[in-house]
Amino acid sequence: MLAERLAPHGRASHAVTLEPAAPSGRADPHIALEHVGLTYLTTRGPLTALQDVNCNVRSGEFVSVLGPSGCGKSTMLRLICGLMKPSEGSIKISGSPVLAARRDVGVVFQQPTLLPWKTVLSNVLMPLDTMRLRSASADARAKALLKMVGLEDFGSHYPWELSGGMQQRVAIARSLVHEPTALLMDEPFAALDAMTRELMMEELQRIWLGTGKSVLFITHNIVEAVFLSDRVYVMSARPGRIAEEVKVDLPRPRTILSMADPRFVDLSQHLRATVRRMTRDS
Numbered sequence: 001m002l003a004e005r006l007a008p009h010g011r012a013s014h015a016v017t018l019e020p021a022a023p024s025g026r027a028d029p030h031i032a033l034e035h036v037g038l039t040y041l042t043t044r045g046p047l048t049a050l051q052d053v054n055c056n057v058r059s060g061e062f063v064s065v066l067g068p069s070g071c072g073k074s075t076m077l078r079l080i081c082g083l084m085k086p087s088e089g090s091i092k093i094s095g096s097p098v099l100a101a102r103r104d105v106g107v108v109f110q111q112p113t114l115l116p117w118k119t120v121l122s123n124v125l126m127p128l129d130t131m132r133l134r135s136a137s138a139d140a141r142a143k144a145l146l147k148m149v150g151l152e153d154f155g156s157h158y159p160w161e162l163s164g165g166m167q168q169r170v171a172i173a174r175s176l177v178h179e180p181t182a183l184l185m186d187e188p189f190a191a192l193d194a195m196t197r198e199l200m201m202e203e204l205q206r207i208w209l210g211t212g213k214s215v216l217f218i219t220h221n222i223v224e225a226v227f228l229s230d231r232v233y234v235m236s237a238r239p240g241r242i243a244e245e246v247k248v249d250l251p252r253p254r255t256i257l258s259m260a261d262p263r264f265v266d267l268s269q270h271l272r273a274t275v276r277r278m279t280r281d282s
Helices: 074-079 120-130 139-149 164-176 194-211 222-230 256-260 262-280
Strands: 029-042 043-056 062-066 088-095 105-108 182-186 212-217 229-234 243-246
Touching: 029 074, 029 194, 029 212, 043 062, 043 074, 043 212, 043 243, 043 262, 062 074, 074 088, 074 212, 074 229, 105 229, 120 164, 139 164, 164 194, 182 262, 194 222, 212 256, 222 256, 222 262, 243 262, 256 262
Parallel strands: 062 212, 062 229, 105 182, 182 212
Antiparallel strands: 029 043, 029 088, 229 243
8 A cells, every 4th residue: 555655664554544646637727816915904005915926836746935125925925824815716625616624634833832831632622622523533533643744653642842843843743633625734844844745755755755745835944845845936036927838857756866967956956046036026
């Protein structure tokens, strides 16, 4: 089984049913933004953060968003989450409009935001408690997810007993516990050191390949975007728009050695030049 081949440290994970990723070439988008704009009303007048944003994530696809600081990447993610409403345009998930926070979406933020007084297992279970979805099988599912992210022996530990990378793996497990179809990630590895970031990139790829979730990944890191993505959107400076879409045509699974591939280098250089141009134009 794919789940067994991708289990951490060579151990079979048989407690979670994992589905292989759907082909990224499907025509129907799982997440779709059409002509999305957002304007804030401030004491100094209207401030347009996003303007005419058109992008999508197909079912089972991993898509990253790059762009200059302040271009509205995280704002776009909050709109997709349903935490904010756009001033114009539409956002749909699985064909239905996003009107509020949704249960079929999981979110991982830059900081793990784990509750320090709760154990790792309790933190993973928190979305089910909040949504009142706790069932007899919930504990087993949470433990199976911890096993999938390589933390099966840490369920009774507290967040302050874990490293930064381990805390982010707990956050990923928590985002999956209510079985969302889409995963939104807002620079989840930004606070990690370079070595831990590389390890987490490989871990996230393994988890994504095993679960088949549709992922929208916000990042400032070009190598991270190329390593993880099927496609990369580059945003312009504020007001944020989609300036370019780049297909990452590299075979999977990718490893750290993939970074030396000439195609990987070419894609990274192209994205770097594009982002630098967007930054200069800001």
